Amino acid sequence: MATTSKRKESMADRVYEALKDDIFEFRLIPGDKFSEGDVGTRLHASRTPVREALYRLQREGYVEVLFRSGWQVKPFDFQQVEELYDLRITLERAAMHKICALSEEPSAIRMLTAIWNPDHPSERAVGSTVRALDESFHCDLVAAAGNREMTRIHREITDRLRIIRRLDFTRDDRVDATYVEHAAILEALRNGQASEAADRLTHHIRASQKAVREITMERIREAAAAHRSGQQIASQDA
The missing domain is CATH 1.20.120.530 (GntR ligand-binding domain-like)
Structure with a gap:
């Protein structure tokens, strides 16, 4: 039981560090919306450690939960x-x-x-x-x-x-x-x-x-432009 708890805690830490790094490096820019499922799929993590990591980031002021709409990188105030x-x-x-x-x-x-x-x-x-x-x-x-x-x-x-x-x-x-x-x-x-x-x-x-x-x-302008460019390429490929 203790081993399982440590494993979950370790995965939550890894998800936390990965998301925080994405925010700090503007791979996730202020205002970006995402779901727990998106994060879990990308980082190969189950729902519990993803949620623990997101609540930790919320307490630190980096993300916020949206009513029935998942999560969002907190816009700069x-x-x-x-x-x-x-x-x-x-x-x-x-x-x-x-x-x-x-x-x-x-x-x-x-x-x-x-x-x-x-x-x-x-x-x-x-x-x-x-x-x-x-x-x-x-x-x-x-x-x-x-x-x-x-x-x-x-x-x-x-x-x-x-x-x-x-x-x-x-x-x-x-x-x-x-x-x-x-x-x-x-x-x-x-x-x-x-x-x-x-x-x-x-x-x-x-x-x-x-x-x-x-x-x-x-950095926000550069990241937003890169996002738009990526979306256009994905649309053309589709």
């Missing part, structure tokens, strides 16, 4: 994204002031400085590694301020923004800018310049926000 960015900036600016008010420099600041001030450009991270490091940079800064509730709320916002923030590192110029801007923020913090650090941080986040919105819209 850009107003909500703007509001989440506003809240994120508010929390991170407050963290800058709290860090500068501490009697001792947090060890996290020294560790982050080592990461974002490499001795040579060849030591910079790439791809998914730089995405993970960027997320850790912002989360570690907030955590260094020492307010657990602030840290918790910031982590929740980070989770909700991850689907679009990851696109900020698909262009080399944005990776270069991230290293320069992170280093400037850390320099201001280490000099005790709370307002300067907060202003640099705000500029950095707003630039990233603008870039990911542009990239998101571009």
Whole structure:
């Protein structure tokens, strides 16, 4: 019995990861509709693990169930994204002031400085590694301020923004800018310049926000065009 349960759980995890990857890579674009049967057939999975995976994605805000119509990739709510960015900036600016008010420099600041001030450009991270490091940079800064509730709320916002923030590192110029801007923020913090650090941080986040919105819209347009092209080819073959 336990073996069967583990097998189902493992299949649900595989379906979850496959669907999430489809959403992140825009193979499933915002607004796309599908049924549990479609997913099961494509991923060779039974109904139970498919449903478990979909409910998990629903809880995380990636898909939504449609009354008697299956499922849908949740459309982007850009107003909500703007509001989440506003809240994120508010929390991170407050963290800058709290860090500068501490009697001792947090060890996290020294560790982050080592990461974002490499001795040579060849030591910079790439791809998914730089995405993970960027997320850790912002989360570690907030955590260094020492307010657990602030840290918790910031982590929740980070989770909700991850689907679009990851696109900020698909262009080399944005990776270069991230290293320069992170280093400037850390320099201001280490000099005790709370307002300067907060202003640099705000500029950095707003630039990233603008870039990911542009990239998101571009990727959605490209994916939608590919969908239409595929449908036309399928129609002609039929």
